[in-house]
Amino acid sequence: MTMDKSLRVRKGGTSVRGVLTRAERIAKLKEQERWQDGRSPIGLPKVRVPKLSMKKKKKAKEEGEGEAAAGKKK
Numbered sequence: 780m781t782m783d784k785s786l787r788v789r790k791g792g793t794s795v796r797g798v799l800t801r802a803e804r805i806a807k808l809k810e811q812e813r814w815q816d817g818r819s820p821i822g823l824p825k826v827r828v829p830k831l832s833m834k835k836k837k838k839a840k841e842e843g844e845g846e847a848a849a850g851k852k853k
Contacts, residue, residue, distance in 0.1 A: 797828055 799807065807826045808814035
């Protein structure tokens, strides 16, 4: 059974994709100067998609909490 559209969670429409469309791959190849004009778009070479990982900011939170706690004691 499919889920109703009103119940779906929206992430803002931006997510990290591991696969590029053909047009995106051609654009990347042009940036890397690996694309020759007149070449067939079928059977394109692989293009690396960099992964973006968000690192946790533990130190910033700990420092902010420490300053807040110190301010309350005074």
